[in-house]
Amino acid sequence: MLQRLQNISFLDIALWALGAIIIFVVIWGTVATLIENPYPAQTWVETVVAGIAQGSLYALIAIGYTLVYGVLFMINFAHGEFFMSGIITATIFLAQPMKASGFLDAHPVISISLIAVTAILVSVGIALLTERVAYRPLRKAPRLVPLITAIGASFFWQYFFRGLYGSEVKSFPQFEALAGKASILGIPILKSHIIVIIAAVLMLIGLYFFIMKTKVGKSIRAVAENKDVAALMGINVDRAVAITFAMGSAMAGIAGVLFALVFRQVHFFMGFIPGIKAFTAAVLGGIGSVPGAALGGFLLGMFESVGPGLFLEGLGIPAPHQLKDVIAFTLLVLVLIFRPQGILGERLAVEKA
Amino acid sequence: MAMLEVKNLHTYYGNIQALQGISLEVEEGEIVTLIGANGAGKTTTLRSICRLLDPRQGSIILEGEDLANCKAHEMVYKGVAMVPEGRGVFSRLTVAENLDMGAFSRDDASGVRQDLERVYNLFPRLKERRAQVAGTLSGGEQQMLATGRALMAHPRLMLMDEPSMGLSPILVEDTFETIKAINKEGTTILLVEQNATMAFSVADRGYVLQTGEIILHDTAENLKTNEMVQKAYLGIE
Numbered sequence: 001m002l003q004r005l006q007n008i009s010f011l012d013i014a015l016w017a018l019g020a021i022i023i024f025v026v027i028w029g030t031v032a033t034l035i036e037n038p039y040p041a042q043t044w045v046e047t048v049v050a051g052i053a054q055g056s057l058y059a060l061i062a063i064g065y066t067l068v069y070g071v072l073f074m075i076n077f078a079h080g081e082f083f084m085s086g087i088i089t090a091t092i093f094l095a096q097p098m099k100a101s102g103f104l105d106a107h108p109v110i111s112i113s114l115i116a117v118t119a120i121l122v123s124v125g126i127a128l129l130t131e132r133v134a135y136r137p138l139r140k141a142p143r144l145v146p147l148i149t150a151i152g153a154s155f156f157w158q159y160f161f162r163g164l165y166g167s168e169v170k171s172f173p174q175f176e177a178l179a180g181k182a183s184i185l186g187i188p189i190l191k192s193h194i195i196v197i198i199a200a201v202l203m204l205i206g207l208y209f210f211i212m213k214t215k216v217g218k219s220i221r222a223v224a225e226n227k228d229v230a231a232l233m234g235i236n237v238d239r240a241v242a243i244t245f246a247m248g249s250a251m252a253g254i255a256g257v258l259f260a261l262v263f264r265q266v267h268f269f270m271g272f273i274p275g276i277k278a279f280t281a282a283v284l285g286g287i288g289s290v291p292g293a294a295l296g297g298f299l300l301g302m303f304e305s306v307g308p309g310l311f312l313e314g315l316g317i318p319a320p321h322q323l324k325d326v327i328a329f330t331l332l333v334l335v336l337i338f339r340p341q342g343i344l345g346e347r348l349a350v351e352k353a
Numbered sequence: 354m355a356m357l358e359v360k361n362l363h364t365y366y367g368n369i370q371a372l373q374g375i376s377l378e379v380e381e382g383e384i385v386t387l388i389g390a391n392g393a394g395k396t397t398t399l400r401s402i403c404r405l406l407d408p409r410q411g412s413i414i415l416e417g418e419d420l421a422n423c424k425a426h427e428m429v430y431k432g433v434a435m436v437p438e439g440r441g442v443f444s445r446l447t448v449a450e451n452l453d454m455g456a457f458s459r460d461d462a463s464g465v466r467q468d469l470e471r472v473y474n475l476f477p478r479l480k481e482r483r484a485q486v487a488g489t490l491s492g493g494e495q496q497m498l499a500t501g502r503a504l505m506a507h508p509r510l511m512l513m514d515e516p517s518m519g520l521s522p523i524l525v526e527d528t529f530e531t532i533k534a535i536n537k538e539g540t541t542i543l544l545v546e547q548n549a550t551m552a553f554s555v556a557d558r559g560y561v562l563q564t565g566e567i568i569l570h571d572t573a574e575n576l577k578t579n580e581m582v583q584k585a586y587l588g589i590e
Contacts, residue, residue: 059580191544218446218450221443221450234427234429235426235457
């Protein structure tokens, strides 16, 4: 017993104290909010649905981080730019001209399909190019090297698209069919949120089955475990890695389209914050785990959406919704301190270091 | 013509020379064993043959074809499968998925089914545990899985890297029985071993490796009675 006490350092105590303080503040804020009851029930429902919608975007983007980490043990910080590149290109070359010519309102289903396919193709193309040129030559380098390269690639693509399309915010046209709210079980919900949630859930389920059940999916899991032995099975490791990047960036491309449907604007810097948030989600769920990335995404979206109103409102903090990023990153710090492997993660860091 | 012909192989790790001119031959239908102490270069030789390492010099000729430009993942398509050192099972995949990956190179569904039957007959334990994640298997079961996985490629030449490592004496006996059985069914085997006694009991011929060089090469019968081999590898004074 005494031995165990001696093993606890001041740092541990300080970290636990930090955790305790944050949990105390959260509980205090929540209780205060509930007593004060500043919002009607309808607002809470809307906040929860918005959280799920935001969370599904994070989940889709987080898949890309987790897949690449699972196979290469590298954090691909350029992933947010893969997300941005597809939708910004589709907006400029398809969505805006189609709106201007009236095609978009006349044939909304064809239009959104074309936009989605284009966004996916561009995102996948940029991802494969980055993998081939910037990451593959560094496959055997120390792990810090591809990490720094990824940050460089992130800046490269941001300023590449800024130079290509300009730095101003571009509007993404409104789809008339998706304007306004629909009533589900008597609860009015934004139609764009419904589309985002359904599309994301379908994509996530599809991806999970692809990874678990198909031959290509199994080969990717084999490569993630042991590249040499996978090669002995006849698996082309380079190709498996490229397919992994392609799948992750296809998810990011779709996420870009859904993002544009909700927020109706795109710009060259739009990938940065969602990228960092999705990385947070991947770490939260357990990086390397596909269900973990999905769970982490939904949880993070929910915390961000519900958190400010629930935890902070009652503390008397003015404009708490400005602080949703604080909640997201506090969550990241707490997870890194108390459960570095994430909710569903294995202790990859130890195993693979 | 030999099935596998390795000529004057020089392999380096960085600047450290691990193999200093290895030459060996494996005839079709044989079991050939490569014995030697830790660090003699046995595993390096196998990894060079299956192209996981790139030798600086020398050639590897399989059935008359020079494999100089062959990639590691193409070897199995040439009929070469490997049971790697330390088994190398995919621990987060199930037993059945591991065997599936063994057959990754194949398109003939009916042939794959037959081989799966054969593997399950050879190792009934694997059939019982087919839905289990491979990381939860015992060492002996993992060895069965690694061997079964290599068989799923239906190889003509099988490279085995210390299949007896870390197994109990009874399991070692079983493993070598299996090796003999696999060979009888027509698979040529190049076997790397530290357990020279067992290796000579199944092998037709043997090579003795010391610090990256072949120092001796003879039939297994003759090696068993060779004074130097007895002293250094069989523990007979």
